[in-house]
Amino acid sequence: MNSSKIFHSQTQNNPNDPENWQKELACGISDIATLYQMLGLSLPDDVHTPKKFPLKVPTAFVAKMQYGNENDPLLRQILPSSQEQQLIDGYTTDPLAENHHNPIKGLLHKYKNRVLLTVTGACAVHCRYCFRQHFDYSANIPTKTVWDEIINYITNHQELTEVLLSGGDPLSVSNRKLTDWFGTLSNIAHINTIRLHTRLPAVLPNRIDDALLDLLAHTNKSVVMVLHINHPNEIDDVLKEKCRLLRQAGVTLLNQTVLLKGINDDVQTLCKLSHTLFEVGILPYYLHILDKVQGAAHFDISIEQAVDLYWQLLENLSGYLVPKLVQELPNRPYKTPVNIHQSRLT
Numbered sequence: 001m002n003s004s005k006i007f008h009s010q011t012q013n014n015p016n017d018p019e020n021w022q023k024e025l026a027c028g029i030s031d032i033a034t035l036y037q038m039l040g041l042s043l044p045d046d047v048h049t050p051k052k053f054p055l056k057v058p059t060a061f062v063a064k065m066q067y068g069n070e071n072d073p074l075l076r077q078i079l080p081s082s083q084e085q086q087l088i089d090g091y092t093t094d095p096l097a098e099n100h101h102n103p104i105k106g107l108l109h110k111y112k113n114r115v116l117l118t119v120t121g122a123c124a125v126h127c128r129y130c131f132r133q134h135f136d137y138s139a140n141i142p143t144k145t146v147w148d149e150i151i152n153y154i155t156n157h158q159e160l161t162e163v164l165l166s167g168g169d170p171l172s173v174s175n176r177k178l179t180d181w182f183g184t185l186s187n188i189a190h191i192n193t194i195r196l197h198t199r200l201p202a203v204l205p206n207r208i209d210d211a212l213l214d215l216l217a218h219t220n221k222s223v224v225m226v227l228h229i230n231h232p233n234e235i236d237d238v239l240k241e242k243c244r245l246l247r248q249a250g251v252t253l254l255n256q257t258v259l260l261k262g263i264n265d266d267v268q269t270l271c272k273l274s275h276t277l278f279e280v281g282i283l284p285y286y287l288h289i290l291d292k293v294q295g296a297a298h299f300d301i302s303i304e305q306a307v308d309l310y311w312q313l314l315e316n317l318s319g320y321l322v323p324k325l326v327q328e329l330p331n332r333p334y335k336t337p338v339n340i341h342q343s344r345l346t
């Protein structure tokens, strides 16, 4: 261990002090006028300011948006739009019927060998297409007693090999809490892998700090991090360096993308995304059809369009750069591959 690390751990010992990234998180943008001003845009007449699921975005993500471009693909992912208020048939508040697979609050056991824990409701960013935007987190965040039940459940289900930490965003909790969770999970012998599903590296890269890297490097389980990056502009040199450190800590980096109308629903953008991910050491994993959540219909594209795009990806990318095109259907024990042949023939 080098001396700077020792110095670091001696000076960061007050558990009540916010970690540096937490200070940055607290300074996130929640005011639409401020956001427009930062981007050099004039405020339109019809701004939408929802009280539930309001604007929330870290400054580091705003910095990756193009100044003066009101159609910026990063801006569109986080800017509330009045279209969200439209009620459209087929778009519901619980599109995945997740409420039925909740044996314990905070634990989803839908797929045979893996469980998903909603460890927090907090996110650093509010993505307007989010399928959990109506999820009742207050009823699903594990308290200490519930956490013990969850651990018992995992311990008693020998068929489980992997635990997914999700939310919300699991990296929006403190290193101290993550260390507790990793510690507990590392004692369960039949669990091989801990997986984190997170958008924080893309929206607040400073979250990948020394303490987190140290934790990930020293656990006895395999660690997989699935980043949620939708557009190549989200990847810059800062993220590249964080990915290098994560890989050095032994973390496998994958990415999942949601197909979003007007943001990444064209072959150039998706090809560039795959190439840029690869350059920074992340492999494309899933390309998701949007979950039919109320308020996000304006981001949806048809299955036919998605399939058409997918054939173009197959034509233009090396096999390992083509993510799997999937759809999450209620009550299926896996993400369902979209049938690209059938849709093309009919």
Ligand SMILES: *Cc1c(COP(=O)(O)O)cnc(C)c1O
Pocket (backbone or CB within 6 Å): 108, 109, 110, 111, 114, 115, 116, 164, 334, 335
């Ligand atoms: C997506 C998901 C998983 C993980 O699925 P993989 O195909 O392994 O990525 C596990 N549990 C739930 C409830 C999920 O939604």
Ligand code: SF4
Pocket (backbone or CB within 6 Å): 122, 123, 124, 125, 126, 127, 129, 130, 131, 132, 133, 167, 168, 169, 199, 228
């Ligand atoms: S980070 Fe994930 S869970 Fe949080 S708002 Fe965005 S899509 Fe939803």
